[in-house]
Amino acid sequence: MKEKGSISIHTENIFPIIKKFLYSDNEIFLRELVSNAVDAVQKIKRLAALGQFNGEIGEPLVEVAVNKEAKTITISDNGLGMTADEIKKYINQVAFSGASEFVEKFKDAKDANEIIGKFGLGFYSAFMVADLVEIDTLSYQENAEPAKWVCDGSTEFEISEGSRSTRGTTITLHINADSEEFLESFKLQEILDKYGKFLPIPIQFGTKSIQEEDGKDADGKTQYKSVEVPNIINTTSPIWTKSPTDLTDNDYLDFYKQLYPFAEDPLFWIHLNVDYPFNLTGVLYFPKLKDDFDFQRNKIKLFSRQVFITDEVKDIVPEFLMLLHGVIDSPDIPLNVSRSFLQADSNVKKINNYITKKVADKLDELFKKDRKAYEDKWNDIGLFVKYGMVSEEKFYEKAKDFALVENTENVFFTLNEYKDKVSPLQTDKNGNVVYLYATDPTTQDTFIQSAKKKDYDVLLLNTPIDTHFVNQMEQKLEKTLLKRVDSGLADKLIEKDEKTESVLSEEESGKIKALFEKVITKPGYTVEVEGYHPEELPVTVSMDEFMRRMKDMAKMGGGMSFYGQMPDSYKVSINGNHKLISKILSAKEQDQEKLAQQAVDLALLAQGMLKGPELTAFVSRSVELI
Numbered sequence: 001m002k003e004k005g006s007i008s009i010h011t012e013n014i015f016p017i018i019k020k021f022l023y024s025d026n027e028i029f030l031r032e033l034v035s036n037a038v039d040a041v042q043k044i045k046r047l048a049a050l051g052q053f054n055g056e057i058g059e060p061l062v063e064v065a066v067n068k069e070a071k072t073i074t075i076s077d078n079g080l081g082m083t084a085d086e087i088k089k090y091i092n093q094v095a096f097s098g099a100s101e102f103v104e105k106f107k108d109a110k111d112a113n114e115i116i117g118k119f120g121l122g123f124y125s126a127f128m129v130a131d132l133v134e135i136d137t138l139s140y141q142e143n144a145e146p147a148k149w150v151c152d153g154s155t156e157f158e159i160s161e162g163s164r165s166t167r168g169t170t171i172t173l174h175i176n177a178d179s180e181e182f183l184e185s186f187k188l189q190e191i192l193d194k195y196g197k198f199l200p201i202p203i204q205f206g207t208k209s210i211q212e213e214d215g216k217d218a219d220g221k222t223q224y225k226s227v228e229v230p231n232i233i234n235t236t237s238p239i240w241t242k243s244p245t246d247l248t249d250n251d252y253l254d255f256y257k258q259l260y261p262f263a264e265d266p267l268f269w270i271h272l273n274v275d276y277p278f279n280l281t282g283v284l285y286f287p288k289l290k291d292d293f294d295f296q297r298n299k300i301k302l303f304s305r306q307v308f309i310t311d312e313v314k315d316i317v318p319e320f321l322m323l324l325h326g327v328i329d330s331p332d333i334p335l336n337v338s339r340s341f342l343q344a345d346s347n348v349k350k351i352n353n354y355i356t357k358k359v360a361d362k363l364d365e366l367f368k369k370d371r372k373a374y375e376d377k378w379n380d381i382g383l384f385v386k387y388g389m390v391s392e393e394k395f396y397e398k399a400k401d402f403a404l405v406e407n408t409e410n411v412f413f414t415l416n417e418y419k420d421k422v423s424p425l426q427t428d429k430n431g432n433v434v435y436l437y438a439t440d441p442t443t444q445d446t447f448i449q450s451a452k453k454k455d456y457d458v459l460l461l462n463t464p465i466d467t468h469f470v471n472q473m474e475q476k477l478e479k480t481l482l483k484r485v486d487s488g489l490a491d492k493l494i495e496k497d498e499k500t501e502s503v504l505s506e507e508e509s510g511k512i513k514a515l516f517e518k519v520i521t522k523p524g525y526t527v528e529v530e531g532y533h534p535e536e537l538p539v540t541v542s543m544d545e546f547m548r549r550m551k552d553m554a555k556m557g558g559g560m561s562f563y564g565q566m567p568d569s570y571k572v573s574i575n576g577n578h579k580l581i582s583k584i585l586s587a588k589e590q591d592q593e594k595l596a597q598q599a600v601d602l603a604l605l606a607q608g609m610l611k612g613p614e615l616t617a618f619v620s621r622s623v624e625l626i
């Protein structure tokens with residue numbers, strides 16, 4: 001048997017094109033060939049199970065070997081093998097209509113995956129690293145003859161009698177000069193670890209030495225000897241392929257360590273398992289939110305039938321869950337196609353919804369089962385939950401029942417509980433319930449205390465996501481306003497019908513206003529004199545809630561850049577009923593300004609806004625006044 005022929009495509013030579021486009025990702029050749037080998041072994045097992053193959057299957061095995069001298073890498077399997085006709089059918093008839101279309105379509109392609117998957121070119125990725133590829137194969141079929149296929153990367157191939165005497169396939173790659181790095185064992189080991197750690201068939205790569213017991217010495221101590229054993233690089237049944245009922249917490253924790261050896265133990269996990277309307281299994285872990293660096297490094301890994309594909313899971317996993325860790329395995333995700341396709345793919349949307357729902361269900365379960373434990377974890381999971389609530393409507397609907405808010409006394413409430421708690425005292429004259437919140441309890445302490453004096457409650461909303469969360473709550477919760485505790489005096493924040501009358505006459509108010517306007521020389525400050533409770537602060541400086549929020553959003557890149565550019569504007573509220581104000585009014589003319597200045601500086605100081613030369617001037621004026 002000897003035959004020559006042309007690979008059926010219309011243009012001369014696709015391989016230089018493949019090489020050119022695929023070069024950046026060339027390590028995936030090993031993923032493609034090893035997964036073909038795994039498929040072949042799984043197929044023979046299936047044929048045997050179906051009674052269509054009655055011979056010995058033997059121990060399923062895929063072997064990867066490298067020969068540095070000969071500059072070859074071989075991938076052998078004891079799978080179903082191919083006949084010469086099958087080689088012609090599966091290997092030669094490259095599944096695309098023409099190289100010209102191919103070139104046209106993918107001239108801008110950056111990602112090898114895009115091309116390989118689209119055209120069923122897995123096997124041809126071998127030519128990214130080899131300038132000669134051989135297939136030596138013996139089919140499982142009765143009386144099959146071994147066949148050999150050789151191709152040098154042109155469209156010419158040669159089929160002849162093969163040399164394999166046992167069922168299966170050996171692919172030999174003659175590595176090209178540019179790809180000699182792949183002849184290093186450590187490099188191959190690294191690639192195998194990356195893509196093949198959880199393949200379902202044992203993958204052997206050389207041997208390794210282990211210590212084995214070897215009798216006892218004269219003193220009765222156990223002796224050891226070193227023995228060479230096959231180096232199997234993978235775990236064939238990773239936990240996500242098992243049923244949750246067969247797994248213990250330790251199994252999940254061990255697996256987590258295997259995935260992320262340097263990460264701290266996760267908080268909890270979710271086992272995903274669905275087979276309709278799409279196939280998906282996996283385990284998602286909620287990590288502890290300690291180290292930003294870990295987030296960047298440890299990502300969800302995406303597998304397709306236990307072959308690692310990528311850890312770029314954007315579009316498949318909802319964005320707010322990208323901070324989770326773990327694995328997702330689905331043969332239904334079109335892994336090899338372009339991003340725009342992914343976004344439009346309905347399976348991907350369903351998967352996205354499914355994961356969102358599972359995560360919500362799990363959180364709901366934890367919340368209901370052990371509220372205390374859930375609260376203890378809130379600092380870590382709150383970020384996911386809030387992020388999810390602001391970014392996914394469907395998630396909000398579920399999460400509103402188990403999302404927590406924490407007040408400045410570190411007590412947790414659900415949104416409904418909080419509403420019930422504060423409604424009686426914190427409803428304003430228009431029927432709006434006003435939630436007060438602090439973003440920085442240390443610098444906002446004066447205002448928190450002033451709110452507490454009125455028995456108002458203050459929430460702690462001090463994480464980066466809270467700026468958005470505050471807006472979200474205001475939009476979603478009926479007749480509810482959120483005001484940062486330092487955006488005005490408590491009396492002003494929650495306006496009630498009963499008004500404290502100012503003890504100052506109109507003339508006195510005007511005098512005070514003019515005096516303070518004179519001492520405040522900075523632009524953007526407006527002065528207002530009103531009658532608040534005498535116990536309230538004499539002078540407060542605040543920024544309007546709306547303006548400050550918009551500016552915060554602009555800072556975070558929330559698309560409010562218009563507000564970001566507006567100059568800062570502050571309101572100086574003078575409490576006409578405070579005795580300090582009466583004192584200023586009755587002070588000697590020359591002292592009035594000094595006292596007013598001092599009162600303003602104290603207000604700025606309380607807000608952490610008094611800095612530099614102004615702070616220095618304040619200190620020396622204080623000394624003088626004492």
Ligand SMILES: Nc1ncnc2c1ncn2[C@@H]1O[C@H](COP(=O)(O)OP(=O)(O)OP(=O)(O)O)[C@@H](O)[C@H]1O
Pocket residue numbers: 032036037040077079080081082090091116117119120121122123124169
């Ligand atoms: N080791 C092997 N043993 C038996 N058949 C093989 C082997 N490698 C490849 N084949 C056959 O060649 C075909 C083409 O392989 P190729 O990798 O190009 O595409 P694929 O595996 O069908 O798709 P893809 O790799 O893109 O997912 C396979 O479908 C299979 O029938």
